[in-house]
Amino acid sequence: MTVTTIQESKGAAGGVWVAALIFLPPALLLFTVFVILPIGEAAWYGFYNWDGYNRPQNFVGLKNYISLFNNSSFRTALLNNLIIIAVSLAIQLPLALAMALLLARRAFGSVAFRLIFFLPYILADVAAGLIFRFIFDGDYGPLSGATQALGFGPVYMLASPTWAMVALLVVIVWKYFGFHMMLFIAGLQGIDRNLYEAAEIDGAGAFQRFRFVTIPQLSPMIKLSVFFSVIGALQFFDVVVPLTGGGPFNATNTMVSFLYLFGITRMRVGFGSAVGVVLFVICVTFAFGYRRLLMRDD
């Protein structure tokens, strides 16, 4: 009896290794070849001046990184990423939370409104960018049409560096608040109703219930939403190309659109890789730090 169990467990242990060798390699191989190696290569290429043909030979040390941080367009792009993060946190999240509070419970039209607000999220960023290029177009766009109908002149929003950035931020909020709203609705629906009743019996008013029940109960979801906002803002690209193409005067680039315009279209592999490495370091530092500090217990 004991012998058979030992044999069985031995067989099972052997089976574990066989099974692992069947199940794991395909995913590990694909992931390593197309995700991990390219990241490593980016770190390597970043030290070279290379046009992408033959092998990288022209070692330039940190020159790519130095010229990157001396590049005013890159600094603008970095700043734009920070602005996008700020707007996501200061405007988009409160808006998403407000809409979630109005729509979390069953009430007239809740389901329909939720779907409407979520709709932009499933549309491709490129399409959203192009749609808003039309909306903000000074000659043919409805916004300019409206200002003209009101007796003002046409508005060329995308021609001004500042206003083009505002336009970009409008598109971001338009496109993404519905997703965060859905996260908040899921969080709100998970809050125990008894907490509200208890707070009400204790004499808490509507604002106090919001402050001392809703917000603490929702905090895991808020942390998650902040996390997605920041990671999403850091990799922001698709809307930029159709909406402004990074212009006017490189005023609306993000790090990724800068990488695209200055690294990829000009085939400056070393320089572009250096941009990728900077982005990588920022993302990974943020992701690790954020999880360590805030999401430890979730």
Added chain:
Amino acid sequence: MTEQLTIAAPWRLVRTRRRSRDQKPFDLFPLFRLAVLLLVSSIVLLPLLATAIGGFKGLGELRTNPLGLPHPWQWRNYLDILESARYWRVLGNSLFIACFTVAITVALAAMAAFAFAHLKFFGSRFLFTYMTLGLMFPIATAILPLFIRVRDLGLLDTPWGVILPQSAFYLAMAVLLLRNGFRQLPSELLDAALVDGCGYVRYFLYVTLPLSRPILSTVAIIAFVNSWNNYIVPLIMLNSEQLYPWPLGMMAYEGEYMTSWQLVLAFITLTILPAIVMFLLAQKHIVAGLTAGAVKG
């Protein structure tokens, strides 16, 4: 009745008071709520409506009548696009890429997730962490080396040059979600199956997969939507217009007809239509899939 309740059970006071407030004919909150929601939803929908309606106008009318309805409605703009091979080709390309991306992502991730969920072997935790590293950084960080790798593999300007890198990047999310999903199946099932001589492979195929349909469809939805909307990977990897998926096709169309906004608007409307139709048909699954994926990931 309410009076009695109040007297009999003072803690019900709150309840009854609230109920009576709700019954008041002049409670303004629902009206206020509706007004806010209508305002926000019109801001959300108007750009889409303006695009769709703009596609029915002539170029001159876009200028002279930017806010009103078209007069007359120019169906030609839409019909010409629907009759063009180009429109159906970009959608077909997107569908091809998305289907293979979903198939590869789900198949490979399910296998790996099964190993991480059920097999205890040295290094499994390390390998799991390794695979979830992909969640930490965007595909853009490595896009140039990725381009060179795809070129050296001879996959540049083929659908596979898009499908394989995309799938590889979606694996991290998929493995994480599926491992958590597989772990929720009762472990007694696996023990019983192993004692009965059912191997891991058969258990995976005949027990795990059929019992995990909800989480598998969540992963498939996320991969499909991401692939359908992906722009940067095909932008870098594809050169011939024959292979363009719809986001690239839309941008190419825009580049060609830059001076005729009405055609561009019709093209945008028709290319985002499949996503909207899919969303309306399967809204519950899509919303639940995308948000649950985010939350559980």
